[in-house]
Amino acid sequence: MLDWFRQASVAVAVTVAVSIVSDPQIALAKPGFPANTNIYSIAELPVTKTEQAGKLLLSDSPEMVPDDGIMYQDTVSGDVRLFFHHVNATKELKKIVVLLVNESDTAADVVVNQYGLGGPSLDYLAVGKLAQLNYLNQEEVELIEVPAGGTALLEPVLNQTVIAPDALVNGIYDFHTKTPVRVVTMMLPVEADPAEFVKLARVLPADSQRLRGTFPGRDRLIVPNEAYHSVNQGVVAITLADHKLDTYVSGIDATDGSATLNYGNYGVMYKVFLPTAFEQKYAVYLNPRGGEYAGALKVKYRHQQETTIGTPADKLFFGSKTVKDVAHIGDYAGGQSLWLTFSPPGASNLPVKIILAPAAK
Template identity: 60%
Template sequence: MKKWFRYTCAGLVLVTALSIGLSGQAFDAGAEQLKRTNILELQEMPVTITPDGGKLLLSDSPEMVPAYGIMYQDTVRGDVRLFFHHVNATPEPGKIIVLLVNEGEQEANVVLKQRGISGPDLNYLEVGKAAQLDYLTRKDFELICVPAKGTILLDSSLDSTVVDQNMLVNGIYDFTMDQPVKVVTMMLPVDADPAKFLAEAEVLPADSQRLRGTFDGMDRIIAMKGAYNPKEDGAVVITLADNKKDRFLAGTDATDGSRTINYGNYGVVYRLYIPSYHDQNLSVYLNPRGGEFAGGLNTQFRHQQVNTVATPYDKLFFGSDSRTDFAHLGDFTGGQSLWLTFSPPGASNLPVKVILIPNMNY
């Protein structure tokens, strides 16, 4: 996974630079301008935030799994996203899997539509970034049939993946189901049979962060209320995942019925629409505000031109200094359709700010 991740990131640097016509000078000019700017004093662009999509299952507690057992489970139907993020905190090797359990009388059809998986590895930021980039770039359909009163693995590769002590595995899966199916994330011994282990397994207690639960609205559509006018507006920002302008999801921990909050909105996919004046050009940056950050996002320009941008693309992570760390997402002609697809990556810190600045030279 390390080797694949490094190769992919190198490729992303090349693709991004060629597709938006960057020059080193243009990039440095924008970054230097932002370094001289107090980002917290910039105008916040008014937006509307609309929840969308089906249910999000978040399995991130206990993050440091202290024993074999079930980390999270719930019975759901329809469109679902599962985001799991777990470390084997035992001295013994194990495997972290996702099991689909059909307790009904009819066969259940599960269509797996999109996925991202990374780990096991000891570098948690690298795992979170690689899973995010995998999710953004890999779209493949797979039909999984879960027999009545039966079980099946959501991803068979996890059953043969050994997770040693202190190693992290991060997975993101989008799927839809035509019948109610129980989705179970659990850690078990390497040689254990998942179905047999499940019959005796217990739900592990949540840790102090309680980052697990079922949440409505796995996607968010964010639309600016007016077009961005670079000449008049100057540099502006849109803040994501700060729990003030953009609230964290509230849901229910299905293992005990308690209320839970998704601090950071992990697993939520944002679709941000940026309209702009047709006779002016703009540059877009990402600025982490909460600390170390390693992820990626997609830009979709003129409806068809899609680029995956590693954030940052020149090193593993940034955000140690929120005043000077910026990831250049691209330079764009004004008046054209521009969408950003973003999701908080595992192991990274939130919030982030999307920054729009005028680009008179593009």
């Protein structure tokens, strides 16, 4: 799994950034955002939001990992997504792994059906963006057998990857298991055996952000209440991950039983369907509202055309010190099926707005 990721040193940030913008599947941004639009007062498009089945395991606390130990763990079954985002905050070389522990008396078949990995790198925005691009572009299915009373690595290459001080690793893994397994994210010495290390490893205290836990509803469906009419409605927006119009998911930190909130909805996959009026061509943009942002979107158009688009596509990130930046996702014919897959990228700032506008003539 992920042979390209096999490396023993920190990736050079410039190299990561170049690989992102040179990917042939990523459409380049182009101008056309309606002139004279007041970015501060765009009308909100009424939508219905529905949380869908599945669990989200979030492991992002402590984000800056100060010592060897377990960052997060929980025993789960069914459809699961793991989002982990950790920095080696020690002065030594380390490795960060995800171990599957089967404490039952029957073998567990874990089917990994989508995944993306970014890093290790000192460029945190590049890591978060690359993890999303790899996740959205990945189509392989992997089977991991975890023996009864035994363990297996969710991503074996991480056990061979050295994480330098201050380097970040970000992973997004979707999997299914009928047999309950304990999912453990942990940092440990480079030469340590994860299966042995976990037996004595302590759970590290959460940091002040407390971004870890198990959350219901790993996917969120967003559907406007009525079809968008570009001629009549002009420029409108759908706000995501602001905790006002779009609330954060709440869950439980399984390490201590406390309630927790996923500030930013990291790891939640949004499926956004955009019904539109016929004979009205329109444009779609992504607008970061919280600061520096580097991510990706998957677009499915007319039920078959799928494209992964960097947000932004022509550079690593945007949104620094301004809320006026927009990334052009594309122009589309009205009345045709259009789906967007969006998720808050690691290391980026939220919220964002998906903006619909009449297409430039």
